[in-house]
Amino acid sequence: MSGRLDSGITTRTHEWPGGKRCVAVLTVDFDGDCREVGRKETPLGKNSHGRYSAKCGVPRYLDLCDELGIKATYFVPGYDAEKHPDLVREIIARGHEIAAHGYVHEGWDPGEQEPALLKKSHDILTPLMGKPPRGWRSPGGSKTEVTMRTLIDLGYVYDSSEKDYDLPFTAHGPADRENKLITLPNNVSSLDDYPFYRVSYTPPSEVLAHWKEEWEAIRAENGFFDLTVHPRVGYGSGSPARVGIIRDLVKHMQDSGDVTFVTLEELADWCIARRDAFARDWEQENIGGTHG
Ligand SMILES: [Zn+2]
Numbered sequence: 570m571s572g573r574l575d576s577g578i579t580t581r582t583h584e585w586p587g588g589k590r591c592v593a594v595l596t597v598d599f600d601g602d603c604r605e606v607g608r609k610e611t612p613l614g615k616n617s618h619g620r621y622s623a624k625c626g627v628p629r630y631l632d633l634c635d636e637l638g639i640k641a642t643y644f645v646p647g648y649d650a651e652k653h654p655d656l657v658r659e660i661i662a663r664g665h666e667i668a669a670h671g672y673v674h675e676g677w678d679p680g681e682q683e684p685a686l687l688k689k690s691h692d693i694l695t696p697l698m699g700k701p702p703r704g705w706r707s708p709g710g711s712k713t714e715v716t717m718r719t720l721i722d723l724g725y726v727y728d729s730s731e732k733d734y735d736l737p738f739t740a741h742g743p744a745d746r747e748n749k750l751i752t753l754p755n756n757v758s759s760l761d762d763y764p765f766y767r768v769s770y771t772p773p774s775e776v777l778a779h780w781k782e783e784w785e786a787i788r789a790e791n792g793f794f795d796l797t798v799h800p801r802v803g804y805g806s807g808s809p810a811r812v813g814i815i816r817d818l819v820k821h822m823q824d825s826g827d828v829t830f831v832t833l834e835e836l837a838d839w840c841i842a843r844r845d846a847f848a849r850d851w852e853q854e855n856i857g858g859t860h861g
Contacts, residue, residue: 583736583791583846586839587829591787593794593822594833595641595815596729596755597630598706599623600674600799603648607673618803623653626800626807631663633812637819639830644670644706644729647690650697657697666832668704668729669694676709684719691723704833706730706755721749727837729753729795736793737840739848751840751847753795753833759783761797762811767804777814781821788827793836 585592602612602619610616627643634641643660645667650657660667672690679686687705695701705720707730720728731754738752758764760783765771771779780796787794798815799805806812822828831839840847 584843585791585793585829586831586835589829590791590827591794591829592836593828593830594753594796594836595634595639595819595830596706596795596797596833597627597641597643598670598797598799599627599643599645599649600670600708600801600805601646601649601653603646603671603673604676606648607675618801618805621802621807622800622805623649623656626802626805626812627656627660629807629809629812630798630800630815631659631665633816634665635663637816637823637830639819640664640666640832640835642666642668642704642833644668645694646670646674646708647672647693648674650690650693654697657694661698666704666834667694667698667702668706668833669702669725670706671708674708676711678711678713683713683715687716687719687723703727704729704753704837710757717750725750726841727751727753727833729755729833731755732757734849735787737836737847739840739844751837753793753836753840755795755797757797760795762799762806763797763804766806766811773810773814776811777817780814780818784818784822788825794822794828795833 599622600619601622604619605612605616612620630641643665645657657667669690672686675686691701701724703725704727705725710730712730717728728750731752734754735756755761760780762776765776784794800807802808806815
């Protein structure tokens with residue numbers, strides 16, 4: 570073994586919740602009309618795709634999760650929570666996790682405004698949830714050291730924004746290196762509905778086949794399957810046929826007997842209790858620049 574680079578990729582030794590071979594999380598990024606409002610668009614007519622989330626998409630996912638017997642993580646922007654407080658309460662009442670996802674889905678680096686925006690959404694979500702959110706996913710992918718330090722100060726325990734690894738890990742930038750956050754990566758290229766429906770308009774049946782391939786490959790590696798869906802129409806997975814393939818996919822995975830579905834918060838707590846197993850000894854990385 571000496572001198573051999575061990576990435577942990579092909580020699581995975583992680584145990585997962587439930588004692589299964591793999592762990593999976595269904596993450597539902599609410600992304601209602603905050604996206605249009607954040608872009609200074611009037612969320613009506615051709616710009617009303619986001620409004621579908623609260624009216625149809627999120628209720629459909631709540632029912633689907635009940636049917637499948639799984640709990641999901643819903644990333645809810647502060648603006649959408651302000652507009653739909655009863656829906657936020659319903660998500661919590663039905664046993665799911667809510668995590669933070671910007672105020673108006675800032676798909677840009679908010680710069681000096683960021684700490685105030687993170688705090689604003691945090692303070693909107695906390696009373697609605699009856700407890701503070703503990704997880705965050707960057708809207709649009711931007712992330713800086715300031716982001717991480719602010720999240721740590723607000724008591725967050727995980728970030729789900731990185732795309733440079735496919736297992737949870739404890740170290741990245743200097744703030745993370747103090748092991749105050751766990752990173753739960755998300756793969757926005759392959760395990761996210763956005764590119765299939767926004768870029769290529771792939772038929773749902775083909776998206777299902779693709780995600781089944783990803784699942785089988787991750788299953789072979791004893792890995793972490795982190796699926797991101799948006800309950801909108803347009804680029805999202807809120808409409809009946811697109812929700813239908815999530816049902817088919819989850820059932821297919823459950824039928825394997827090799828997976829436990831948890832929330833990201835549950836997974837973060839699992840990893841935090843086993844920090845050593847999720848630490849990586851990459852050489853200290855030079856995280857240059859401020860853009861995610
Ligand atoms: Zn989003």
